[in-house]
Amino acid sequence: MKVSGFSIIANATRYGYPVVEAVSSILPLCDEFILNVGKSDDETLVLVNTISSPKLTIIEREWDMGLRDGGRLISIETNHALERCTGDWCFYIQADEVLHEKYYPTVHSSMKRYLGDESVEALQFGYKHFYGSYDFYQDNFRGWYVKESRVIKRHPDIVSWGDGMDFRHRDNSKPKARRIDAEIYHYGWVRPPRVMYTKNIGFHQLYYSNDEEVKQIVPSVEQTFNDLGHLKRFADTHPAVMKERIAAFDWQFDSKIDEQPPDWWRHVVLFLQPLTKRLKRWTGRA
Secondary structure, eight states: OOEEEEEEESSHHHHTOOHHHHHHHHGGGOSEEEEEEEOOSSSHHHHHTTOOOTTEEEEEEOOOGGGOGGGHHHHHHHHHHHTTOOSSEEEEOOTTEEEOGGGHHHHHHHHHHHTTOTTOOEEEEEEEEEESSTTEEEOOTTTSOOEEEEEEEOOTTEEEETTTTEEEETTSOOOOEEEEEEEEEEEEEOSOHHHHHHHHHHHHTTTOSOHHHHHHHSOOGGGTTOOOSSEEEOOSOOOGGGHHHHHTOOOOOOOOGGGSOOHHHHHHHHHHHHHHHHHHHHTTOO
8 A cells, every 4th residue: 555645835924834844744654745836036045955854855836916816726735735646545634734643553554454445435534623723623513624535546537626625526515535534633823923914924825816805805813813712722633843933832822622612502503503594694683
């Protein structure tokens, strides 16, 4: 069984992406890793070359920003990396995602178990979205995705889709996925406020060609961490590759967690949210 890892990145240092940690976190499971590095305005290329592994192949590309509407540029560039993969399985990790080493046995055994099973085309992971700091994560299944396929069987009909969040067959149907007992730790919302604001601007520029429209969408620095009300304290360990980055944490984050309603009430409200929205539309209060 051969496993290929793959990802894309641009402007990693400018936007604070933990790309070295992301790549390093799945390298032990991979026989090769293909990293598509877009032309950047910072030291991204220098940064990724600090990953000392013969498994790593870096592809330098100039991404076509004319293809960015709707985020499709992300899937286009992801597929350029995927096309270079030669493994039986292809493990996709985004530049702000990290796999905890405690899940290595589960992921490896699942790949071996389902390698010859034609009813399984992808392995689906749960998600933990850290928010504001490394001590809190989102507990809101309505506002944050809870599962995604990150390991797929290499097949010309299975490609990165849309804005690169998931994979589809070329006819838009979803690969047959099997959920496994492993989580991806998403650190996309753990950065200093100013860096977070700059990253949000850059990220939305991959979706919208009008920069003024982007500035209107992205909250100010002061309102960067405004998705509060459904946070949980994190009491477990972080991946070992995150140790130095976590030690460098140096900003203030007010979680307001003590002001949240009890968990049971929050979950009831979230569960009933679709019904509540329909009622508001019916009564003209939407």
